Amino acid sequence: MQNWxxxxxxxxxxxxxxxxxxxxxxxxxxGIISKLPYLKSLGVGILWLSPVYRSPGEDNGYDISxxxxxxxxxxxxxxxDELIQKADALGLRIVMDLxxxxxxxxxxxxxxxxxxxxxxxDFYLWRDKPNNWTGFFGGGCWTFDEVRGQYYLxxxxxxxxxxxxxxxxxxxxxxxxxxxxxxxxVSGFRCDVIxxxxxxxxxxxxxxxILTGSERYITRPGCHGLLQRFRREVLNKYDCFxxxxxxxxxxxxxxxxxxxxxxxxxxxxxxxxxxxxxxxIKWLPRRFSPRRFFKSLMKxxxxxxxxxxxxxxxxxxxxxxxxxxxxxxxxxxxxxLLLTLRGTPFVYQGEELGMTNFDFSSLDQIQDVESKNVCRxxxxxxxxxxxxxxxxxxxxxxxxxxxxxxxxxxxxxxxxGTPWLKVNDNHAAINAxxxxxxxxxxxxxxxxxxxxxxxxxVLKQGRIRLISREKSWIKIERRLGERKVIVAVNWxxxxxxxPLVGHPVLSTHGTxxxxxxxxxxxxxxxxxxxx
Ligand code: ISL
Numbered sequence: 001m002q003n004w005x006x007x008x009x010x011x012x013x014x015x016x017x018x019x020x021x022x023x024x025x026x027x028x029x030x031g032i033i034s035k036l037p038y039l040k041s042l043g044v045g046i047l048w049l050s051p052v053y054r055s056p057g058e059d060n061g062y063d064i065s066x067x068x069x070x071x072x073x074x075x076x077x078x079x080x081d082e083l084i085q086k087a088d089a090l091g092l093r094i095v096m097d098l099x100x101x102x103x104x105x106x107x108x109x110x111x112x113x114x115x116x117x118x119x120x121x122d123f124y125l126w127r128d129k130p131n132n133w134t135g136f137f138g139g140g141c142w143t144f145d146e147v148r149g150q151y152y153l154x155x156x157x158x159x160x161x162x163x164x165x166x167x168x169x170x171x172x173x174x175x176x177x178x179x180x181x182x183x184x185x186v187s188g189f190r191c192d193v194i195x196x197x198x199x200x201x202x203x204x205x206x207x208x209x210i211l212t213g214s215e216r217y218i219t220r221p222g223c224h225g226l227l228q229r230f231r232r233e234v235l236n237k238y239d240c241f242x243x244x245x246x247x248x249x250x251x252x253x254x255x256x257x258x259x260x261x262x263x264x265x266x267x268x269x270x271x272x273x274x275x276x277x278x279x280x281i282k283w284l285p286r287r288f289s290p291r292r293f294f295k296s297l298m299k300x301x302x303x304x305x306x307x308x309x310x311x312x313x314x315x316x317x318x319x320x321x322x323x324x325x326x327x328x329x330x331x332x333x334x335x336x337l338l339l340t341l342r343g344t345p346f347v348y349q350g351e352e353l354g355m356t357n358f359d360f361s362s363l364d365q366i367q368d369v370e371s372k373n374v375c376r377x378x379x380x381x382x383x384x385x386x387x388x389x390x391x392x393x394x395x396x397x398x399x400x401x402x403x404x405x406x407x408x409x410x411x412x413x414x415x416x417g418t419p420w421l422k423v424n425d426n427h428a429a430i431n432a433x434x435x436x437x438x439x440x441x442x443x444x445x446x447x448x449x450x451x452x453x454x455x456x457x458v459l460k461q462g463r464i465r466l467i468s469r470e471k472s473w474i475k476i477e478r479r480l481g482e483r484k485v486i487v488a489v490n491w492x493x494x495x496x497x498x499p500l501v502g503h504p505v506l507s508t509h510g511t512x513x514x515x516x517x518x519x520x521x522x523x524x525x526x527x528x529x530x531x
Contacts, residue, residue, distance in 0.1 A: 005188070005241040005266065006306060007460055008045025009339070009450055010095070010346045014314045015052050015074055016060060017403045018349055020415035027403075027414070029075035033083050038432065040090045042352060043450035047087060048095040048190050050314055052080070056106050058159035059369050060314075060401075062097075062192060063104035067177040084185040093187035095241075100174045101193045102160040109173070110161055114148040119169050124161045125153040125202065132204045133213030136247075137373045141213075155196060155217075157369055165197050165226055178234045188240035191265065195246040195257070198222030210281060219246065219253045227257070227264035236263075243267040243308050243344075251303035258304065267308040267344060272296045277322055282395040283374060288323055290491040294469040301342055301464050309341045312348040317399040321357035325493055328354050328430075329521035332445045332508040333489050336523035339449050340478065340487040342464040347446075349404050353435055354442035357399040359424050363389060367421055371396040405431040445508060452506055452525070458485045473498060473518065482530035490518035502526030 001007070019031030029052065039047060051061035052074040061071070070080050084094050103110055112120035130142030130151050142151040143158040153162045163170050178189070198220045205213030227244075235242065244257060244265040254268045276293035278285050300307065311319040311334060324330025331354030339345050360366060363375060363385070371392055378388055393399075398421060405427040407413030412427035424430075435441035453459045462480035469475070472492035478485045485505075490496050500514050506525040518524065 002461060003241070003266075005046065006344055007454075008344070009043065009453070010046040010048055010243075010308075010344060011039060011042065011044040012048045012050065012313060012346060012348045014050045014349055014401060016050075016420060017401050017414070019404065019406070020417065020419075023415060023417040024073070025415050025417040025419050026073050028073065029070065029079040029083050033079070033086055036086055036090055036092065040092060041447070043447060043454055044347065045091070046093045046095055046187065048346070049097060051097045051099055053099075056104055056159065058104070058157050062099050063102070063106075063157065063160045064099055065104040065106035066108075067103075068180050081184065088185065094185070095188045095190055095243075096181050096186050097192060098178065098189035098194075098242075099192040100163065100177070101196050102154065102156060102162045105159050105161055114145050114152075116148065122164055122167045123170055123173075125164050125199065126150045127153070127202060131202055131213065132207065133216075134211060136211070137370045138377045139373065153199075153202070155193075157373075162199075163197075165199075165222070171226065171229065175230065175234050178230065179237075182234070182238045182240055186240070188266075189242050191242055191244045193247055194227070194244040194265070195219040195223055195249060195253075197226055214248070218248055219257070224256065224262070224264060228262065231263040241266040243269065243346075245269045247271060251300060254300075254307065255304055258307065267306065269308050269310060269313075269346075270300055272300065273311075274316060278395075283378075283391065285391070285394055290323070290472050290474075291469065293323060294474045297337075297341065298466050298469070301466075307343045308346055309338060309343040310346040310348070311338050312351045312400060313346070314348070314400055315397050317395060318355055318357045319351065320354050321399070322394075324491075324521070326356050327493075327521065328442045329508065330354075330493075331442045333491060333521040333523045335442070335446055336449060336487065336489050336508065336525075337474070339446075339453050340459055340476070340485070340525070342462070342478070345453075348400065350400075352443055352446040353405060353430055353432060355402075355405060355430055356424065356426060357393070358396070358402050358422070359426065360393070360398070360422065363392060365422055366392060366396055366398050368397045368401070371398060407431050407433040440510075448506060449525075456485065458483050468498075470496075470498075472496065484528040486526040486528060487523070488518060488526070489523040490521055493520045495519050495522075500524070500526060502528040 015027045018027040019035050020027050021030035053064045054066035054069045054071045055061045055064050087094050109120050109123045113123045133141050135141030135155050141155050144151050154160050196217050199217045200220050242265045246268040257265050273296040277288035319334050320331040403414035403419045403423045405412040408428045412423045435443035458478050458480040462478040465477045467475040467477050473490045473496050475488045486502050496518050500516050504526050508523045509519050
């Protein structure tokens with residue numbers, strides 16, 4: 001038996017869009033509690049909640065003003081305790097999002113820091129003059145604060161000032177936050193942009209097309225040191241795990257970050273496979289190539305003994321719209337690969353239903369701070385509204401943030417009020433209630449597949465080998481001792497011929513016999529037993 005977080009699948013909840021219990025149009029913790037039986041029925045074992053802490057909401061909760069309280073729009077600390085308890089009673093663990101590269105400007109630490117109140121004076125990165133760095137959301141990353149009379153660094157929005165990890169008091173304060181939640185019963189953290197914490201210096205960077213200055217803060221030795229310290233001082237006291245969101249990480253860096261002997265993180269989210277439909281950043285699109293996608297996935301499978309596997313989250317467009325043709329068949333094929341690669345699978349709310357990109361009809365319907373910034377900048381650069389619209393359709397983070405589709409009814413059963421972000425019109429067909437009753441639905445495929453994985457040591461623990469990858473299909477082998485599971489996925493809307501040997505156990509199209517032909521977007525699992 002390996003670590004519990006290697007045995008179970010993780011389900012990411014974006015609380016604003018999951019389930020609204022009080023009709024204010026915004027998801028909340030009581031809503032999540034009401035859906036625990038559904039989550040249990042999926043077969044997942046761990047629930048990761050995007051931030052529910054107190055926050056002004058400039059970046060939908062990734063700008064925290066109090067780490068030790070729940071934002072009133074989501075409920076109370078008591079609701080959170082109830083969620084942890086009720087989840088635990090069902091054998092589900094809760095993992096929090098830990099956003100410690102920056103706080104909100106509304107955080108008391110920042111308010112005191114801008115007034116130079118000890119011990120908060122140096123909690124942030126203050127300078128008389130900005131350097132030449134550029135931020136993640138486009139444009140500069142220094143804002144002048146009138147109260148203090150200095151500029152502060154923010155790699156993200158102006159409302160998200162970066163903390164100063166060269167100040168030991170910051171490290172201690174952050175460790176207290178981790179302790180607070182672990183003692184309350186959470187089972188770990190998804191650590192937001194965790195490889196950016198340590199800034200070597202604030203000197204100018206080499207001018208670059210994007211992220212000038214990043215060589216001074218991405219995965220620096222000081223960051224490894226910090227992570228080791230968090231592990232030693234806090235995490236080791238608990239039965240928990242951490243997964244780091246590590247932007248622009250290389251396989252070598254990821255290996256070091258997740259090496260159990262170094263004691264830093266347990267897993268990381270890498271980004272390379274997310275470039276299968278763009279050049280380096282999503283604002284530079286290119287046609288999706290399954291071959292490029294498979295190549296990157298297999299490279300990372302080979303280079304790391306164990307890692308997080310994901311195709312979707314709250315920052316990425318929907319996988320079925322992006323890597324497939326939007327059809328339920330494509331959704332099933334994509335989920336098949338997600339759940340059969342080696343590693344801990346992370347599934348994002350709605351992915352199990354085949355939810356698609358946002359069907360917005362005007363740019364005004366977009367709420368995301370990143371999208372709004374990028375629109376402003378590209379408009380200034382002369383991009384037409386038509387091209388801007390097309391780009392946002394493809395890449396806006398709001399694509400994955402539309403409300404969860406529970407029923408075919410009004411507002412997809414997400415709220416009785418007006419949802420904060422428009423519900424996708426396709427909820428009439430794509431929703432949990434309808435899919436529940438359809439044996440051929442994406443939802444029921446997800447359940448069947450995860451249930452098979454949960455019972456298969458070969459899939460959970462076995463080695464992985466690529467048998468072959470072609471332009472539009474992939475065949476992999478998982479092996480534990482003498483037992484093998486072969487997974488073949490046709491990633492295209494055309495049938496393909498390929499050699500298949502073994503005893504078919506699951507097929508998206510219900511095929512019971514082998515004819516070495518996969519229908520459009522068909523995926524099959526075959527078992528091979530020792531003779
Ligand atoms: O979302 C992105 C591209 O569209 C990424 O560049 C993203 O900003 C980066 O992966 C960091 O993401 C995380 O931190 C951000 C927050 O906005 C994201 O939601 C979060 O996942 C700042 O806290």
